Amino acid sequence: MTYKTIDSSRISISELMQPSHSNFGGKIHGGYILNLMDQIAFACASKHSKTYCVTASVDTVDFLNPIEIGEMVTMKASINYVGRSSMVVGIRVESENIRTGEIKHCNSSYFTMVAKDDNGNTVEVPGLIVNDKTEVKRFLKSIKRLQTKQSRKREFDSEDFSHTDYLDELKHYRVKIELPEH
Numbered sequence: 193m194t195y196k197t198i199d200s201s202r203i204s205i206s207e208l209m210q211p212s213h214s215n216f217g218g219k220i221h222g223g224y225i226l227n228l229m230d231q232i233a234f235a236c237a238s239k240h241s242k243t244y245c246v247t248a249s250v251d252t253v254d255f256l257n258p259i260e261i262g263e264m265v266t267m268k269a270s271i272n273y274v275g276r277s278s279m280v281v282g283i284r285v286e287s288e289n290i291r292t293g294e295i296k297h298c299n300s301s302y303f304t305m306v307a308k309d310d311n312g313n314t315v316e317v318p319g320l321i322v323n324d325k326t327e328v329k330r331f332l333k334s335i336k337r338l339q340t341k342q343s344r345k346r347e348f349d350s351e352d353f354s355h356t357d358y359l360d361e362l363k364h365y366r367v368k369i370e371l372p373e374h
Contacts (some may be wrong), residue, residue, distance in 0.1 A: 195319040198270050198327050201240035205232055206266040209259055209287070220259035225285065226250075228267060229301060233281040236269040237305035240279060241317040244308050248278060251302040251337060259298055263287040272327075273334030277314035278306050280334045302337065 207228065215221040230247055237245040259265060265287050273280040285299040307315045322328050347353065362369060 193316075193319050195321045196240060197321045197323065198272075201236055202268070202270045203232055203236045203239065204266060204268045206264055209261055209263050209265055211261050214261055218261070220261065220263075220265070222255055225255075225259065225265070225299065226253065228265070229283050229285065229299075229303065232267045232269045232283060233303035233305055236271060236281045237279045237303075237307070240271050240274075241307040241315070243315055244310075245279070245305040246308055248304040248306045251304070251341075253299065253301045255299055257287070257296040257298045259287045259296075260289070263289055265298070270330075271320060272302065272330040273338075274317050274320045276316055278304055279317055280304055280337075282330060282334075302334070 205228070209220045213220050213224045230250075233247065234245055265285065267283055267285050269281050269283045271279050272282040281303045283299075283301050283303065284297070285301075286295050287298050288295045307317045309315045320331065322331055359369065
C-alpha cells in the first residue's frame, strides 16, 4: 500500500463574495457556501486518491458567522482520515473583510468522500502519513465521529427501536404528544 502526506493533497481556495451569491437577508447564501465546500472536498479527495470521488456524507455543518457581500471567503481542505476507499476531508471556512482585514471563522465541516473507478466501483485509496500532533488529533477525532455515527445508526435502525422507550425524554422538549390509543 502507498502512503501520502496530508500536505500533498491540502487545498485552499479564495473567492470574492458577490451580490449574486446573497440570500433574501443580504448575506451570502448558505447553499452557495455548501456548494463551494463540496467542490473543494472533491478536489482534495481526488488529489489524494488520484481518482474520481463522490460525496458520501457531510458532518456538522454549523454556520457560525454570516458572510457579507464583498468579503473574501477562503476555504482550506485537508484529508483528516482514510479508510479503505473513503476519506474524511476537513474544511475550514473563513471570511475576510477586505477593507478592515478582520477575519471571521464561518464554518468547519467534515465531508466523507468515496473513491470510485470508471465503472462506479469503490477503489482503495492511499494510506495517510500524519506528521504532527494536530494531524494525529484530526485523525483520532474522525475515528470518534465515525464510531458515534455507527452507534447511532445501530440504535435507530434496530428492529427493537421503539418510540415508547423514549417518550419520557420528550418531556423536556417543546413537543406535545397526541398519539391515538390503539
